[in-house]
Amino acid sequence: MAKVKGYVEVNTDRCKGCNLxxxxxxxxxxxxxxxxxxxxxYHYAFMKNPDECIGCANCGFVCPxxxxxxxxxxxx
Amino acid sequence: MNANDIISPExxxxxxxxxxxxxxxxxxxxxxxxxxxxxxxxxxKEMGLQEKTIGIAPVGCAVFAYNYxxxxxxxxxxxxxxxxxxxxxxxxxxxxxxTYQGDGDLxxxxxxxxxxxxxxxxxxxxxxxxxxxxxxxxxxxxxTTLSNMVTSTSPDGxxxxxxxxxxxILDMLALLDGVCLxxxxxxxxxxxxKRTRRMIRLAFENAMAGKGTxxxxxxxxxxAGWKMTPAAANDWMVENMxxxxxxxxxxxx
Numbered sequence: 001m002a003k004v005k006g007y008v009e010v011n012t013d014r015c016k017g018c019n020l021x022x023x024x025x026x027x028x029x030x031x032x033x034x035x036x037x038x039x040x041x042y043h044y045a046f047m048k049n050p051d052e053c054i055g056c057a058n059c060g061f062v063c064p065x066x067x068x069x070x071x072x073x074x075x076x
Numbered sequence: 077m078n079a080n081d082i083i084s085p086e087x088x089x090x091x092x093x094x095x096x097x098x099x100x101x102x103x104x105x106x107x108x109x110x111x112x113x114x115x116x117x118x119x120x121k122e123m124g125l126q127e128k129t130i131g132i133a134p135v136g137c138a139v140f141a142y143n144y145x146x147x148x149x150x151x152x153x154x155x156x157x158x159x160x161x162x163x164x165x166x167x168x169x170x171x172x173x174x175t176y177q178g179d180g181d182l183x184x185x186x187x188x189x190x191x192x193x194x195x196x197x198x199x200x201x202x203x204x205x206x207x208x209x210x211x212x213x214x215x216x217x218x219x220t221t222l223s224n225m226v227t228s229t230s231p232d233g234x235x236x237x238x239x240x241x242x243x244x245i246l247d248m249l250a251l252l253d254g255v256c257l258x259x260x261x262x263x264x265x266x267x268x269x270k271r272t273r274r275m276i277r278l279a280f281e282n283a284m285a286g287k288g289t290x291x292x293x294x295x296x297x298x299x300a301g302w303k304m305t306p307a308a309a310n311d312w313m314v315e316n317m318x319x320x321x322x323x324x325x326x327x328x329x
Contacts, residue, residue, distance in 0.1 A: 005082055006082070006089070007079050007082040007083055007087075009083065011092075014100065016104075016105035016106070017105060018105035018106030018306040019106070019305065019306060019307055020106055020306050020307065020310070023307050023310075024265065024266060042105065050079070055089050056266075057089045057090035057266070058265075058266040060089070060090035060091075061090065061111075061266035061269040061270070062111065062263070062264070062265065062266055062269060063110075063111070063114075064101075064103065064105075064106060064107055064108065064109070064110025064111050064114075065101060065110055066092035066093070066096055066110065066113075066114050067092070068090070068092075069088070069090065069091045069092070070088075070089040070090040070091075071082045071083050071084070071087040071088055071089060072082075072087055072089045073081070073082045073087045
């Protein structure tokens, strides 16, 4: 059972849907919106499985746009 | 536990560096430039050099770098960033001066400036983004293009008999006495980004300590120019670029 909980906040206006965060995620948390697009027409990233997030911030490090903010909290 | 319990400043692990402003970047989706911009912003903030840093922007995709990082910038003519950095550093020796150049800028038109600045041991840091192609102008062949690599001006692949070999300019620069740091990194994984950050910090420290010229080559992707998705471009880079441009320190004194 996970002892830490993470949360990924995506700046959807800035996201260009490059998919690099999705690939870097070790826990299958992130995915690109299958249908929704932002103002510029990109399928932005979102938390598909929010419960899986461990707050490792891999997505934040590889994001070229700097549109990801990561939080992490210990639970239990 | 819901999201509101986790989102609070004390739980913050990673955020866009403060020195990077909110201007929307013109780079293609998945471009390595954005990551390197972020890393530079983080390092400058970490070292407290915001008021003392002067960046020299190149010609190439990163020509608008000054729009994204809130530090002092100077725009150089194509390839002339090391010459301009030399002037700035000599006139204002207490400043941290770095150039940010692509491979078309540093290894083609600016070869002479780069080599002579490094040979003089100017106390500057050179961030060299090597994606093996001219990205801005439409993916033409650059000196660093791999052999047999298809570009818009070498549609049958780079023929080394006719078009020469890939230029390993970092290996050349590492031989010069004025160079104190010559290292190759990448930004395709979180671990690689962290190493790049350590190396860029070291380069900036060397520039401030007056140890000589530091060159950090970031082997990067140009997914638009290579005509791949960002993820496929990363895999292609690992498979094809790394054997020719191996990651690691060539010189670190």
